[in-house]
Amino acid sequence: AQTVTQSQPEMSVQEAETVTLSCTYDTSESDYYLFWYKQPPSRQMILVIRQEAYKQQNATENRFSVNFQKAAKSFSLKISDSQLGDAAMYFCAYRNYNNNDMRFGAGTRLTVKP
Amino acid sequence: DGGITQSPKYLFRKEGQNVTLSCEQNLNHDAMYWYRQDPGQGLRLIYYSQIVNDFQKGDIAEGYSVSREKKESFPLTVTSAQKNPTAFYLCASSWGQLNSPLHFGNGTRLTVT
Numbered sequence: 001a002q003t004v005t006q007s008q009p010e011m012s013v014q015e016a017e018t019v020t021l022s023c024t025y026d027t028s029e030s031d032y033y034l035f036w037y038k039q040p041p042s043r044q045m046i047l048v049i050r051q052e053a054y055k056q057q058n059a060t061e062n063r064f065s066v067n068f069q070k071a072a073k074s075f076s077l078k079i080s081d082s083q084l085g086d087a088a089m090y091f092c093a094y095r096n097y098n099n100n101d102m103r104f105g106a107g108t109r110l111t112v113k114p
Numbered sequence: 115d116g117g118i119t120q121s122p123k124y125l126f127r128k129e130g131q132n133v134t135l136s137c138e139q140n141l142n143h144d145a146m147y148w149y150r151q152d153p154g155q156g157l158r159l160i161y162y163s164q165i166v167n168d169f170q171k172g173d174i175a176e177g178y179s180v181s182r183e184k185k186e187s188f189p190l191t192v193t194s195a196q197k198n199p200t201a202f203y204l205c206a207s208s209w210g211q212l213n214s215p216l217h218f219g220n221g222t223r224l225t226v227t
Contacts, residue, residue, distance in 0.1 A: 006156075009154070032212075033212055033213050035215060035216075042220075043202065043220065043221050044218065044220055044221075045204065045206070045216070045218035047215040047216075050213065050215060052213060091156060091157065093216075095212055096212070097212055100145055100162065100164050100210070100212065101147070101159055101162050101170070101172060102147070102159070102216055103159065104149070104156045104157040104158075105156055106154060106155055106156040107156045
């Protein structure tokens with residue numbers, strides 16, 4: 001089974017600063033999709049951003065962007081101009097063409113300091 | 115409003131009892147999923163279903179069972195064979211396309227004593 005690794009259990013950032021969350025994955029497939037989800041204290045899972053593996057251009061969604069390095073199997077999330085509302089658990093997820101399941105990493109807890 | 119409803123929010127059971135967690139969606143999604151969330155372990159896939167009357171085991175299916183008799187419903191039964199059932203359970207659904215994100219319910223916290 002494919003695995004997703006988030007090596008940073010916890011991260012902190014000063015309000016208005018930039019932070020990068022790391023994610024690596026293991027796969028032998030060439031076509032797949034990658035996602036970042038946010039889980040605030042309410043525990044509701046919210047999609048932050050997604051990336052198709054066949055696209056070389058990194059996805060962006062307002063203050064959120066990714067650095068997708070396919071050869072290195074790396075998919076980091078950059079949050080710019082961090083806000084207090086960004087404080088949450090962040091999960092990286094992987095999905096491939098061969099089946100329809102989605103695999104998640106262990107998560108990174110982000111704290112935003114005022 | 116369309117969405118995914120998990121009920122109840124909190125569930126308490128005695129050890130040795132089976133318990134069923136409800137998950138209903140009105141998004142007309144084809145695929146549905148059950149995940150278990152434990153501290154420090156992220157989300158682990160229990161079962162998923164791509165169409166009615168069909169489902170596949172995930173990584174931790176032992177001690178769990180599911181059914182998919184209707185497109186909008188995907189109940190999860192935690193059986194007495196599940197050794198550590200106390201956890202937070204999340205249900206999700208998506209369109210059949212692989213680039214479709216998962217939409218999640220609000221979760222059920224199950225405590226077994």
